[in-house]
Amino acid sequence: MMKLSKEVNNDSLIIYSFNLKGDILLEKFKYNASLESFNTAIKLNEDYTKLKAYSFNGLGNNYSKFESFEEATKSFLKALELFEKVKDTFMIIGTNIHLANDFRKLRDYENSENYYLKALKINNNKNEFLDNFVYNNLSDLYNDMNKPELSIQNAKKALAYFKKMNFERYLAYPYYNMAVSYNKINNDNLAENYFLKAIKIHIKFDNQSELANSFNGLSTLYLENKDYDKAIESSLKSLEYSKKNNLLEFQISSYKLLTQAYINKNNFKLASNSFKKYDSVKNDFYEEKKLKITKQLSEKYQSEKKEKELLKARTEKAETELALTKSKGWIFILMASLLIAVFLFFGISQRIKRKNQEAIVKEKERGFKAIIDAQEEERSKIARELHDGVVQQIGSVILKARNLFTKKELTQDNESKEVLQRLENSNQDLRNISHQMMPRALKELGVISALNDLLEGSLSYANIKYSLEHFNIEERLPEKIEVTIYRIVQELINNIIKHSKATEVSVQLFNANNTVILIVEDNGVGFAKEKNKKGIGLLNISSRLDIVNGNVNFEPSPKSGTLVTIKIPLK
Template identity: 30%
Template structure:
């Protein structure tokens, strides 16, 4: 296994093959597409479809943008390149009817990215040069930087390193001038690819590490760059160092839900371990197979099966080698070359030879049994003993499996019981709140009103006593108002009588009324009534979150959105405050309360924040 032919050098998806999107003075709804891009693809599809439904047949620019973003969602979220290109084709028909050089350049850049991912480099280069032609006046330097970088990246694949370096240097200078750190990181990673293709390994590692330094301040997936460092060490023959980088890349890829990168790393680790004659290579290659099957990564699957077949062949396990070569053939999209067919035939011959040798040995054994009855009897006893041992092992296996299943059921029962207990505690708490609220409103509140009425009915002539009486009446009025306010907070009448939307409007209006925070609340297709536990939980969570914003965020603006999409109710709460470290605060009492409440209604909460930036919180609750 000394060949590095199957090491995956991650250039196609490496680092930053950007599909870029120009900003224009779009109406508010179109602005939402850019706002939710790479954050929430469900929201992108919702707003794109909303634009298509609300625009007329002559609004080609708006329809083109909607179709383009639907294509981006197919490409980024689903990896469905053909669907993405089809949607781009529809977008192109609209943009051509209402020409806009920036939008056409953006679209052709996205065409190029799809072609590059599919290894159609000639067409990819054609698309990128078309995008570059539309930007001849450099109408947007940011997009031009990306197009130049993508041209350089494709030229690397086409084995034109000198031309590639020229375009990458132009892109790098533009990104530095624009102070665009993420673009700089992408270009540095691509330059690392260039120097790796030249086998200038030290310079390649230097560029990759510079790229990681620019990526570090941002919460982005850097697994491909880390993996490429491992590939360089792999090429150098420093396999232990390469494996260490592959493992680091897997951890990052899993953190950012990037199964493609993780699968490629497992494939490379398997190749390295096989080179070291380490039997753990099989486990790593099988992990690559499982990830590839789950995510339709046929190219990874193809090479994993070939590596497994080669490994088993060297181990003289011809049956498994043959099995994996057949799987390799099944997933191959090219004609198997003559050399591979020879290997397959050789494996067939060796496997058949081994089977014949086994038959001859069995026949010889049978002859010996016929010639020696004593030996036959002894062998029968051995067979019976082995069978009993096998049955005993089978029994132990099923016993252990039964125990494990029972333990799993018990654990599930405990979890279910805890969930029911938590739900019961929350419901009991709400019922107690409702009871106290009613007692305050109907009991203490009414008594205070009665006392005030009786006090006001008293006829007092003395001026000093009259003033004292007036002061006591004012105290009683304020006390009654506070009682009503407390009663309303414990169980808001608007939530019971009118529903979630009016209750939230009332909550935000009253909570932020005496602060300097500007709050906006938008809702889309969410005006209906929902089950009581959903309305109540979402209301309580909103109370907790806005109280945290007032106390800790030092924010000046809060934006709340509530919308229904695909049988889900989604709420986003965004503030421009100082943010917080999600990892450090995740075990805090307030966040645990929110987590407990959202889990009782099978929902999910996500936090996007750090100690130096704004905070975006997304709540998602299933309605079925």
């Protein structure tokens, strides 16, 4: 179609072809190529408003897939403006729904509600399916807004229509929304009933991601009702579906619910294992998101680079053709002009390239900082909840048990000793987890004390000898740098324990010429043999150092292991 459109020189068909190509690439998950096709359509289009509206709509769909909801919103607003100009009612309604969905993702619930209601008003009951599609989305939104009564009203409207039309597959969605709403207003029987109805339909149609979500909702309900066995069973079901489809967000929720259920059943060993998996999957999730952001920025830059190269080629071709049509007397002038244009183009191109590179670096740094800040905030919150909640409760139980056993003269009884020992071991496990998440020593006493606690708590149990030396660290370092140093040492120590087979570890921290230098050395199998196992860990270290302008160097240690040197400027 594109080839024939170009042969007959029909601009509108050429633009239409690029729009179609963008749609096809979007369906094939080739988002960057799809973006490029829609952008080309927009650049070629000077006269065709409706076609331009479809191009911006395509851009919005791509940005939504990227989870770049702010960019998506800008594109959809432009598309809406153009669709309103040509009075395309169906696309006006669809674009309003797109905007409502993206504002919801941005947690701008008021704008989201306004656009859903606007779509309903424009539709004016003409398309019944569209109305009920919006009612179902509104039901979902009102649950986010903590308005369960409104959520139930809209879910019931959608449910009645889907039943009337025998759209069995769609019944699961209002069922799920009603379950969440009834849970919010403490009608547990109805909530359970609707969760089970939604799950039954999703099983029939093999909607695995929805099954993971629904079982997590059911687990939350059972946990709140203190039915811990059913909560565990539902969470394990959710894990089954989310692992099969690599749905990390649902895995995070499942492990968190499992941890809470096991704690309430006093099974602290399983709680500890579940919590470690929760933390690991959460880190993987943030790493994946961080890599995704970096890839998107890089591909966007490459796309812009290709466009500039194409523009350069077209400019040179046009200048050459113009020169050939002129008389010989103008050749020198034209060539000189062309050279000037090329030099100017290269100058501008290099300047734009530098700006793009700087923008990419800044965007990466913002992305990494936001992710790491969110991680630290979540770690700190969980650490507080564990330390001030569960650890204190178990400590209280231990004291009461000791007093009771003393009164009953059971202190020398083997079973009593075993009970106390298990309680103390569980308490110590949770205390260790809490300290690893966000050690109090780091906040209260500084990085040296925190590192000492970390090394003692991690390496002593692994039968690895260690030494910690520090020099010229007289005062507290900036908080961001202390957290960075602690997390990097934590990552390196975990790798040493898991992979290095080391028996000795040396950690040195000192300040030289306003540069903090951290050296971690082990006598294990060496970096070359274990580098393939550490991809995510090394990326995590590099990401943290990017934020504080630091750098890392890995090299073989004279002790046959690995020598890691990290430098972080203080100014």
